[in-house]
Amino acid sequence: xxxxxxxxxxxxxxxxxxxxxxxxxxxxxxxxxxxxxxxxxxxxxxxxxxxxxxxxxxxxxxxxxxxxxxxxxxxxxxxxxxxxxxxxxxxxxxxxxxxxxxxxxxxxxxxxxxxxxxxxxxxxxxxxxxxxxxxxxxxxxxxxxxxxxxxxxxxxxxxxxxxxxxxxxxxxxxxxxxxxxxxxxxxxxxxxxxxxxxxxxxxxxxxxxxxxxxxxxxxxxxxxxxxxxxxxxxxxxxxxxxxxxxxxxxxxxxxxxxxxxxxxxxxxxxx
Amino acid sequence: xxxxxxxxxxxxxxxxxxxxxxxxxxxxxxxxxxxxxxxxxxxxxxxxxxxxxxxxxxxxxxxxxxxxxxxxxxxxxxxxxxxxxxxxxxxxxxxxxxxxxxxxxxxxxxxxxxxxxxxxxxxxxxxxxxxxxxxxxxxxxxxxxxxxxxxxxxxxxxxxxxxxxxxxxxxxxxxxxxxxxxxxxxxxxxxxxxxxxxxxxxxxxxxxxx
Numbered sequence: 001x002x003x004x005x006x007x008x009x010x011x012x013x014x015x016x017x018x019x020x021x022x023x024x025x026x027x028x029x030x031x032x033x034x035x036x037x038x039x040x041x042x043x044x045x046x047x048x049x050x051x052x053x054x055x056x057x058x059x060x061x062x063x064x065x066x067x068x069x070x071x072x073x074x075x076x077x078x079x080x081x082x083x084x085x086x087x088x089x090x091x092x093x094x095x096x097x098x099x100x101x102x103x104x105x106x107x108x109x110x111x112x113x114x115x116x117x118x119x120x121x122x123x124x125x126x127x128x129x130x131x132x133x134x135x136x137x138x139x140x141x142x143x144x145x146x147x148x149x150x151x152x153x154x155x156x157x158x159x160x161x162x163x164x165x166x167x168x169x170x171x172x173x174x175x176x177x178x179x180x181x182x183x184x185x186x187x188x189x190x191x192x193x194x195x196x197x198x199x200x201x202x203x204x205x206x207x208x209x210x211x212x213x214x215x216x217x218x219x220x221x222x223x224x225x226x227x228x229x230x231x232x233x234x235x236x237x238x239x240x241x242x243x244x245x246x247x248x249x250x251x252x253x254x255x256x257x258x259x260x261x262x263x264x265x266x267x268x269x270x271x
Numbered sequence: 272x273x274x275x276x277x278x279x280x281x282x283x284x285x286x287x288x289x290x291x292x293x294x295x296x297x298x299x300x301x302x303x304x305x306x307x308x309x310x311x312x313x314x315x316x317x318x319x320x321x322x323x324x325x326x327x328x329x330x331x332x333x334x335x336x337x338x339x340x341x342x343x344x345x346x347x348x349x350x351x352x353x354x355x356x357x358x359x360x361x362x363x364x365x366x367x368x369x370x371x372x373x374x375x376x377x378x379x380x381x382x383x384x385x386x387x388x389x390x391x392x393x394x395x396x397x398x399x400x401x402x403x404x405x406x407x408x409x410x411x412x413x414x415x416x417x418x419x420x421x422x423x424x425x426x427x428x429x430x431x432x433x434x435x436x437x438x439x440x441x442x443x444x445x446x447x448x449x450x451x452x453x454x455x456x457x458x459x460x461x462x463x464x465x466x467x468x469x470x471x472x473x474x475x476x477x478x479x480x481x
Contacts, residue, residue: 073390075386075389075390095392096392096393096394097392098392099389099390099391099392100391100392102390104387104390104391106383106386106387106390110381110383110384110386110387110388110390111384111387112384112387112388112402112406113384113406114405114406123391123393124391124392127391127392127393127397173391183390
């Protein structure tokens, strides 16, 4: 059970009934690093992300997918265009407030090695000034949510955990303050295939229980198709395709075909 | 007279000198830590000052210690004969190892951890004190350890400007061409250095979380 806590983002205020306002919107976003002759990291990206969607940003290394993700919580800036979160440009948001309303999970996890799991998971609720008993019960709640026994793990340090357990704690920490948006940068990338498959299945179960808008970066087509409600394909700083998983396999775009061929999903799709 | 006989007959005098020596070291180290650690913390958010600050700290360390003591004597307020001048010199010597280790420890934190902290909505100050500082503890402690051992050695020279300590025996021994008297100062100083090193080693191991 997830209680709706105070979050930076509130979606009940739609402009007009029937036409839902996107919770995250990229408006012709360009990002170029200083030099004039180099290719822009992002080159005119526009994307609307609606509440409850799980967007899989798919692309090779250097396609700009991670940069795009990090623009949502203002870890990266952009040269032109705009990124709008909950109706406000990220430039107008107080970055601290914006980030506390957005959960963030990265491949290297970024758990603090000097803090116990309970301390790690309780950071954002603590920063937000929640009362101690509410922080405590929230810790129990999110740890159960990711399939770990709270009493067994509370006092442990990150180094005492396996990769899969650490990744679970990373997700628990991101969910702790009950944000409405979750950003995940190759969250399962560092895991062995068996653990990865296990966590992907758990992730699907988790997404059903918590209603979050999720943006997930991956270079693995299978993962994108499995976890995403929509797959957005990036190539050289541009969005070249955006489709629901079942539509994605039918795409003709050469980069999409490359990914499909590389994942050996052609035969599976034909069957 | 053998060294041991000298120790036996001058027990009280050696103990007093050791106490003076320890006082010089403890006071100097306390002041050096109180300066170097905050300066190191400040450098994290003002990295352009780093070359200047480290260069200044470096210069103090390159001045031969006897010369530094000599230079300080004529200075008003800081200078003169006695323990105060010695402490000023010892502080200047101890700054660099603490400052450098503090800075390296604070800035050497895994970028993934810093990014996670930033993404969680921690402010710069919160990141500095709740993430960087605890993760830099063992580095800072190692700097303090090095500085302490150096200071115990350099403090023997403080006797040259009348600050007392175990250097008194060393200088007296040199003047008397008496190995025994030199050793009466050198052995306790060496033991102090070894003991300090050992104790800091224990502390480092206890605090080692990462």
